[in-house]
Amino acid sequence: MSPQPGSARxxxxxxxSPQPGSARxxxxxxxSxxxxxxxxxxxxKGSQPAWRDDFPLVVDTDVVYLDNAATTxxxxxxxxxxxxxxxxxxxxxxxxxxxxxDEATRAFEAARGTVAKRVNAAxxxxxxxxxxxxxxxxxxxxxxxxxxxPGDRVLVTELEHHSNIVPWQVACQRAGATLAAAKVxxxxxxxxxxxEAKLDGRTRIVAVSHVSNALGTVNDIxxxxxxxxxxxxxxxxxxxxxxxxxxxxxxALGCDFYAFSGHKMYGPTGIGALFGRRELLEAMPPWQxxxxxxxxxxxxxxxxxxxxxxxxxxxxxxxxAIGLAAAVDYLESLDGEAIRAHEADLLAYASASLSQIExxxxxxxxxxxxPVLSFLLDGTHPHDVGALLDQQAIAVRTGHxxxxxxxxxxxxxxTVRASFGLYNSRxxxxxxxxxxxxxxxxx
Ligand code: PMP
Numbered sequence: 001m002s003p004q005p006g007s008a009r010x011x012x013x014x015x016x017s018p019q020p021g022s023a024r025x026x027x028x029x030x031x032s033x034x035x036x037x038x039x040x041x042x043x044x045k046g047s048q049p050a051w052r053d054d055f056p057l058v059v060d061t062d063v064v065y066l067d068n069a070a071t072t073x074x075x076x077x078x079x080x081x082x083x084x085x086x087x088x089x090x091x092x093x094x095x096x097x098x099x100x101x102d103e104a105t106r107a108f109e110a111a112r113g114t115v116a117k118r119v120n121a122a123x124x125x126x127x128x129x130x131x132x133x134x135x136x137x138x139x140x141x142x143x144x145x146x147x148x149x150p151g152d153r154v155l156v157t158e159l160e161h162h163s164n165i166v167p168w169q170v171a172c173q174r175a176g177a178t179l180a181a182a183k184v185x186x187x188x189x190x191x192x193x194x195x196e197a198k199l200d201g202r203t204r205i206v207a208v209s210h211v212s213n214a215l216g217t218v219n220d221i222x223x224x225x226x227x228x229x230x231x232x233x234x235x236x237x238x239x240x241x242x243x244x245x246x247x248x249x250x251x252a253l254g255c256d257f258y259a260f261s262g263h264k265m266y267g268p269t270g271i272g273a274l275f276g277r278r279e280l281l282e283a284m285p286p287w288q289x290x291x292x293x294x295x296x297x298x299x300x301x302x303x304x305x306x307x308x309x310x311x312x313x314x315x316x317x318x319x320x321a322i323g324l325a326a327a328v329d330y331l332e333s334l335d336g337e338a339i340r341a342h343e344a345d346l347l348a349y350a351s352a353s354l355s356q357i358e359x360x361x362x363x364x365x366x367x368x369x370x371p372v373l374s375f376l377l378d379g380t381h382p383h384d385v386g387a388l389l390d391q392q393a394i395a396v397r398t399g400h401x402x403x404x405x406x407x408x409x410x411x412x413x414x415t416v417r418a419s420f421g422l423y424n425s426r427x428x429x430x431x432x433x434x435x436x437x438x439x440x441x442x443x
Pocket of ligand 1 (some may be wrong): 211212
């Protein structure tokens with residue numbers, strides 16, 4: 001049987017993600033111990049946030065990196081934690097009787113505890129995944145068939161990333177259910193009246209993003225959950241853009257599932273987590289099957305391991321989990337309020353600066369937004385603008401941002417999107433504004 005998270009082999013609730021080899025002077029421990037900023041004050045124009053130095057690529061490149069909604073850069077402590085794991089403790093987890101395996105298991109389960117604590121969940125309610133996409137697919141493939149009957153409904157919104165549409169389409173097709181999408185307002189907010197109108201008594205699942213990757217809109221998840229509960233629907237939150245910018249408390253949000261990705265919150269690619277409420281996870285059948293997720297296998301039948309292992313078939317991404325826990329430790333070493341104030345300042349400053357450019361239209365003006373600024377330049381295609389910005393060493397994303405229904409709702413092919421991370425500065429925004437002005441003068 002797989003060890004319980006929280007067992008003596010590595011109790012995640014007792015330890016703060018001890019890195020493998022920490023007794024031997026783990027560099028990640030030194031680097032993540034940055035003193036907390038004591039003020040939420042906004043940095044002066046042109047100055048760089050103190051924590052920028054923690055990100056080697058950001059410091060060493062001449063590219064102004066404004067594509068953080070796609071993926072974030074990694075702090076030294078995350079890189080060090082991964083390297084240290086491979087150098088000092090690499091072994092397969094939960095299996096062998098030897099010391100290295102024990103050490104790897106301890107670090108792996110401690111990482112689960114660190115991530116669970118960060119979102120206020122129990123360790124066994126946190127399933128490791130490859131990322132948000134896999135987390136939503138898990139819920140759509142293993143949970144949806146247990147509740148969807150022909151004629152039932154899954155409700156999403158027009159704001160969703162394809163990862164929070166296509167898995168539900170497939171689940172609906174298989175069950176004979178229908179998929180409905182609540183509309184967005186011209187500002188890019190969820191149209192609450194339309195949401196309520198589409199939330200009928202046949203709605204079994206409501207799947208909504210926490211923060212829109214395309215427009216930055218922050219949805220009011222407790223409101224969505226309360227409305228969904230009123231018709232007995234289960235809630236799945238696409239949290240890909242949440243944890244890098246917001247403190248996530250799944251109890252306060254009240255949702256049943258919350259999926260997120262390590263690489264969007266300063267951790268590695270290929271790792272993420274799905275929070276699921278214990279009762280739901282316990283009642284669900286497994287999704288992928290094979291080694292690691294079993295208790296006893298006979299040719300005739302198999303019994304499954306307890307949570308969370310029931311949903312973790314095969315050798316997991318051990319280094320990724322350890323790297324993600326290091327990213328959580330890194331975020332916890334900073335002053336969350338100061339980061340939020342800094343990112344809000346960048347968004348406000350960028351919105352004000354870019355809006356002054358003739359023919360530039362900001363797409364998505366929700367009242368509550370994450371640090372994402374989508375825009376269009378009159379008479380230009382977003383891809384052309386992106387290519388011309390790239391020539392000036394400004395990295396932005398252009399296109400539909402994996403949100404084609406949203407682009408259709410706005411009647412546009414796509415946008416140019418600048419998305420900010422904690423290491424960006426007003427100087428980066430100035431560089432963007434200057435570069436867009438130059439593009440404007442060229443076209
Ligand atoms: N949802 C949203 C809102 C996203 O921004 C993304 C990534 N762009 C995803 C889902 C998918 O995340 P991942 O590719 O890490 O699985």
